Amino acid sequence: MGEARAAIDTQQLGARYDASQSNLNFRVYSSRATRIEVWLYKTASGAQEVARLSMTKDAATQVWSKSVATSTIKTSYGITGTVYYGYRAWGPNWPYDAAWSKGSGTGFVSDVDNAGNRFNPNKLLIDPYARELSQDPNTAACADGTIYASGASHRNKDSGACASKSVALPADTSSIGSKPTRALKDEVIYEVHVRGLTRNDASVPAAERGTYAGAARKAAYLAGLGVTAVEFLPVQEAQNDQNDVDPASTANDNYWGYMTLNYFAPDRRYAADKSAGGPTREWKAMVKAFHDAGIKVYIDVVYNHTGEGGPWGGSDGLSVYNLLSWRGLDNPAYYSLTADLKYPWDNTGVGGNYNTRHSVAQNLIVDSLAYWRDTLGVDGFRFDLASVLGNSCQHGCFNFDKSDAGNALNRIVAELPPRPAAGGAGLDLIAEPWAIGGNSYQVGNFPAGWAEWNGLYRDALRKKQNKLGVEVVTPGTLASRFAGSSDLYGDDGRKPWHSINFMVAHDGFTLNDLYAYNDKQNNQPWPYGPSDGGEDHNLSWDQAGVVLEQRKAARTGLAFMMLSAGVPMITGGDEVLRTQFGNNNTYNLDSAANWLYWTRDSIEADHETYSKRLIAFRKAHPALRPANFYSGMDGNGNVMEQLRWFKPDGAQADAAYFNGSGNHAIAWRVDGSEFADPASAIYVAYNGWSGPVNFVLPWPGNGKQWYRVTDTATWNEGPNTVAPPGSETLIGGENATYGLQARSLLLLIAK
Incomplete structure (x- = not known):
């Protein structure tokens, strides 16, 4: 395992000023380096260093350190403003030689040795614990990415002038407001890209469009929509400044941001204030704006791989790798490698696994999560390809094991406690519970404390609607999915709210496009493409090209989520039927076609009203947000109290009906009195058949009758598709019959 794990931030890594700001202390981990130097710069890019300082290694901790008086930094090195810095490291595959100079091969032995070392002093390295980065590795002035590479053609290229510099910042004390303490079960999550949210919004000042400051201006809109948690696609530093250089060439663009260069630094591109410290201050001001509106802030984090990537040139796969940070400091500590330590082990498809089983690599995960929680105000995290964090081995293998106490998943829960079931302090921890290959598809199999994107919910409901x-x-x-997927989460003590229910996400079709396209349309010209990759098995259908049916299907899909036990997640723009024109892998499209739009035609406005009212209905009815699995009729026909399932003829569904492959309609009644719900009963019916079905209604309660809140059928369009409270339509009492259109959903309340 390597070094014993430490408590949060024990090693105080990074560049930190002491309390009096009299000294700046640099600390970096490497168990394998034989020499590390910290190089200081006056400016972010384009200039040479002003100081080259040798660091000292502590044999017990493997931490290298150097303390410099701020007076020395000013008087001896001439740095009177921000201190920019980076590391140069030597090791067994490239031992230190005093004759070495920048851009030379002096001392070189090999690009990689049998112990997996990949040291190269010609590459200036980002501090893994840097609080901000000065700029991307590749910029307009430094477009040649080969300067960061190893291999015979590139190893002697010096990256110093162009490389991203780590920024030494004093501690920031600006406010993040009061964190909401709401229980996870009560959230409505809105997944969106921080740039895409406002880049195309004319109501936002031009300088703030696509920034944290711009996003802050949408807090009131999202609160009005009913959103309680905004989940941003990755906001930790990634290479993306070059996206706009040649918009028509999308080959190397990185819009989504899933190639992390540093796990502490807010991405500078999304800051209107790009000065040193500006991204941090602006991020925190945005978080405060959301907190002031009662909205939690989640971020999507990528601890399964990094922006250094995998081999990208050479026939042997050994030589040409980028050395930007971790790889140049301690390759086998930070990455899972093959048994011979020469190649990456890859369950991500984008360059090799981060070594989530190594204690020091885990320290970085936990320390950075704690920093985003405590300093930057984040309320929860969504973990990309989170199965990699359940890896129980380091090199030459991959094995997800939720019972392994030493894996990153269990350590995160132990040291960064999840929010209690009833709400309070803590984090909302959400896993994308799959990766690529091995035993990495683990929906329903994460350890206690973890919520999951429920991919089986998505797939079952898509199939029922579209296939x-x-x-x-x-x-x-269907019943299992609507009721919170107890088959996935109940067997290990988790609850309905550990199921994050979604029909679409950033990765795939939008809600509109799921019902408007039979196949992905990724080879379109800019700005709608081209995008490589993308899922072929989309479970989508264009509803035979009938636009009214497409809108009906979208209303039904949204209703599925808002009326299911669990936590609903919608994707930015779903509330107005946003389209990506059939592109289902828009990771590289930093374009107006991929940003949210803020004009509304009547159809979009009506769907926004529908979305807003449906979310409000969910929030008004605690019976739809159970803390525990409903007691009621299960798939074996056991009858209890809180929830009962019905066949269309009004009889209670039994095991034979549940298991019948030719049955396509299901209805259920939730007893609101069990949940102190303002409605004594709620009734939902779904007709998954291709023709109309008559539903015989159950008992609404003594002295009560059923009233229609919504019917997603094509006849019920316009601004009042969901009836406002108090204006619901009387349908009738027990044994009344309701004719429900094909592939439609009905929502009734008892009054």
């Missing part, structure tokens, strides 16, 4: 006669989804499967 009638092609895919079999029984009423019992």
Whole structure:
């Protein structure tokens, strides 16, 4: 395992001023380096260093350190403003030689040795614990990315002048407001890109569009929509400044941001204030704006791989790798490698696994999460390809094991406690519970404390809507998904709210496009493409090209999420039927076609009203947000109290009906009195058949009748598709019959 794990931030790594700001202390981990120097710069890019300082290693901790008086920095090195810095490291594959100079091969032995070392002193390295970065590695002035590479053609290229500099910052004490303490079960999550949220919004000042400051201006809109948690795609530093250089060439663009260069630094591109410290201050001001509106802030984090990537040139796969940070400091500590330590082990498809089982690599994960929680105000995290964090081994293998106490998943829960079930202080921890290959598909199999993107919820409901006669989804499967997926989460003590229910996410079609395209449309010209990759198995259908049916399907899909036990997540723009024109892998499209739009035609405005009212209905009815799994009729026909399932004829569904592959309609009644709900009962019916079905209604309660809140059918369009409270339409009492259109959903309340 390597060194024993430490408590949060024990090693005080990074560049930190002491309390009096009299000294600046540099600390970096490497167990394998034989020499590390910290190089100081006056400016962010384009200039040579002004100081080259040798660091001292502590054999017990493997931490290298150097303390410099701020007076020396000013008087001896002439740095009177921000201190920019980076590291140069030597090791067994490239031992230190006093004759070495920048851009020379003096001392070189090999690009990689049998111990997995990849040291190269010609590459200036980012501090893994830097609080901000000065700029991207590749900029307009430094477009040649090969300066960061190893291999015979590149190893002697010096990266110093162009490389991203780490920024030494004094501690920031600006406010992040009061964190909401709401229980996770009560959230409505809105997944969105921080740049895409306002880049195309004319109501935002031009200088703030696409920035944290711009996003802060949308807090009131999102609160009005009913959103309680905004989940941003990655905001930790990634290479993206070059996206706009040649918009028509999308080959190397990185819009989504899933190639992290540093796990502490807020991405400078998204700051209107790009001065040193500006991104941090602006991020915190944005968080405060959301907190002031009662909205939590989640961020999408990528601890399964990094922006250094994998091999990108050479026939042997050994030589040409980028050395930007971790790889040049301690390759086997920070990356999972093959058994011979020469190649990356890859369950991500984008360059090799981060070594989540190594204690020091874990320290970085935990320390950075704690920094975003405590200093930057984040309320929760969504973990990309989180199965990699459940890896129980380091090199030459991959094995997800949720019971391994030493894996990153269990350590995160132990040291960064999840929010209690009833709410309070803590983090909302959400896993994307899959990766690529091995035993990495683990939906429903994460350890206690973890919520998950429920991919089986998405797939079952997509199949039922879009693949009638092609895919079999029984009423019992639908019932399990609508009721919180107890088959996935109840068996290990987790709850309905550990299921994050979604129909679409950033990765794939939008809600509109799921029902408007049969296949991905990724090879379109700019600005709608081209994008490589993308899922081929989308479970989508264009509803035979009938636009009214497409809108109906979108209303039904949204209703599924808002009326299911669990936590609903929508994607930015779903509330107005945003389209990506059929592109289902828009990772590289930093374009107006991929940013949210803020004009509304009547159809978009109506769907926004529909979305807003449906979210409000969910929030008004605690019976839809159970803390525990409903007691009621299960897939075996056991009858209890809180929830009962019905066949269309009004009889209670039994095991035979649940398991019947030819059955396509299901209804359920939730007893609101069990939840102190203002409605004594709620009734939902779904007709998944291709023709109309009559539903016989159950008992609404003594002295009560059923009233229609919404019917997603094509006849019910316009601004009042969801009836405002108090204006619901009377339908009738027990045994009344309601004719429900094909592939439609009905919502009734008892009054």
